[in-house]
Amino acid sequence: MSWMVLLAASAGIALVVAFLLLLYLASPLASPKPLSLSGAHVVVTGGSSGIGKSIAVECFKQGAFITLIARNESRLLEAKKEIEKYSINDKQVVHAISVDVSKDCADMERVLKQAQEKLGPVDMLVNCAGTSVNGKFEDLESSRFEQLMAINYLGSVYSTRAVVATMKERRMGRIVFVSSQAGQVGLFGYSAYSATKFALRGLAEALQMEVKPYNIYVTVAYPPDTDTPGFAEESKTKLLETKLISESSSVCQPDHVARVIVKDAVQGKFSSSVGTDGYMLTILTSGMSPISSIAEVLEAVILMGFFRFIGLFYIASFDSIVHRCMVQKEKSEKTD
Template identity: 40%
Template sequence: MADAYFSLFTLIVLIPLALIAFVYFLVRPRPVKIPIKNRHVFITGGSSGIGLALAHHAAAQGARVSILARSRNKLEEARNAVRLATGIDVSVFAADVRDYDAVKRAVDEAGPIDVLLLNHGVFVALELEKQELSEVKFTLDVNLMGSFNLIKAALPAMRTRKDPQQPVSIALVSSQAGQVGIYGYAAYSASKFGLRGLAEALQQEVIADNIHVSLIFPPDTDTPGFAEENKRKPELTKIIASSSGAMKPEEVAQKTFDGIKSGSFIIPCNLEGIALSLATAGLSPQRSFLMATVEVLAAGILRIAGLCFQWTWYTSIEKWHNQRKAGSPQRS
């Protein structure tokens, strides 16, 4: 009987504790706290939507805020809105993220950056066969190359900052479409999946300089741009993506800064995002040994869940095409 109790104790207590201790030993980089107050937060795509919500949030936390976008008029409107809401004046810079020279001038004028928050992006949901290659290239140039341009411009001053003991952050706003490919998102998902490769490699390059990379995965977000995007969205895209609800920009901003301040590499924004992050953890860095343990334990279960989602999606695609061939109305 004693042997049975000991075996049960080992199974329930000792083995999980040993797993947690082992994961704790493995987890790299180590946890870090990144302050926002009195730091310089530079936000791209900061004139509307999520970017404007990020600017509001950073200003409310006592940061010195700079925002960059293409439209000078929208930038001025954003500056007035932040000033009215928080009493803080933000610096504005008009530049196209595809233009490295323009970006470099803006970054140099803004001064050394403590939190570089890359939120710019364009999105069109359309089947690849129907999409012009010029539009594909535009998506990749803005979403992916634009991020390279900003990081390349800001990194030297971040590395040579006055106080290297104070941790700084480079945060990239991806998308749940950067975790899983969806019908009609070929160009957009390619650009957002690319951000993950950039972020993973970059973290290894800058960790010695106490620079910490974060990757944010918001779902559909209720912005004016999202409303415009929905006008061109293919019917199958709507069917497959219908299970994911939309968040408010302010909610995404809150989740983003919570994650940045804790130095999290992967920052999900809702329960679905947490599940996706667990399912796609792969070889990404993980600072939290508790989350790393959950990733290990949940991997098999979430793979089954992922196969169930794929079954649902491909069943919807098959059904939709069969209805088209039969000439019947398209239904979900």
């Protein structure tokens, strides 16, 4: 009797392995056709510095025409000159527009209409404009929550609305929302910031379901702490708890982050992550998100439980940091 049970179990395992192998081999059939950036028109908001500028450089190196959007005109023009050094042919153009993406949807539609008249229809939009604030929930003014939602979320909504209709008419396009690892897991001091980055995920999932029949693919990028001017400025006033939690992972370079995001976007991947921690977070937060290949499903099914177990140690470590800092502050207040 035991040998029959063993035989049945072996046969079951063999069938499962064969099925998974078949799905894995068939996975390329589920993937969208990669977008060529040679001659493509790429719009990058928040492109005057940091990850946005690096993304513009990476696309320009691949032969794209760039529309660069940012608020600070002087930094924008400096970025334009820097990006132009990486041209691979004399036809490429970098078109710079100084505008606040969070102010007015009609304004964004106007400037992007002008950009498309100069460089042609937008093939890829990268929503990278954003800002951050670090502080405890009760210490932040309500206006800061409104400000971050306007820039980080509504700015992406306005830019996307300005190009999506044309993309649907052409039956092609890529839309990228640059979120953050703080848009996958809420951390101490990021109650205002994380909410805006989580919001981008919800927008991206709903939008992808609408535009996929038109051969348009949405990518949400979740970069880790990255060595940018914005990160340096934030670090000056970062809360101790946030700083200690952030030190559990390394700081990435913007050029590396940009290469990953551009590669995933042109391939039509929904989620784009950087490094081991980013990969684990993407698996853990995959939920009902769109898939780019069957291989992604297999990875999530196989690794979800294991990564959840590891994640518990991270959470316990973060909670311990917060508790220690609270105790130290209470002792310091009593001493004073």
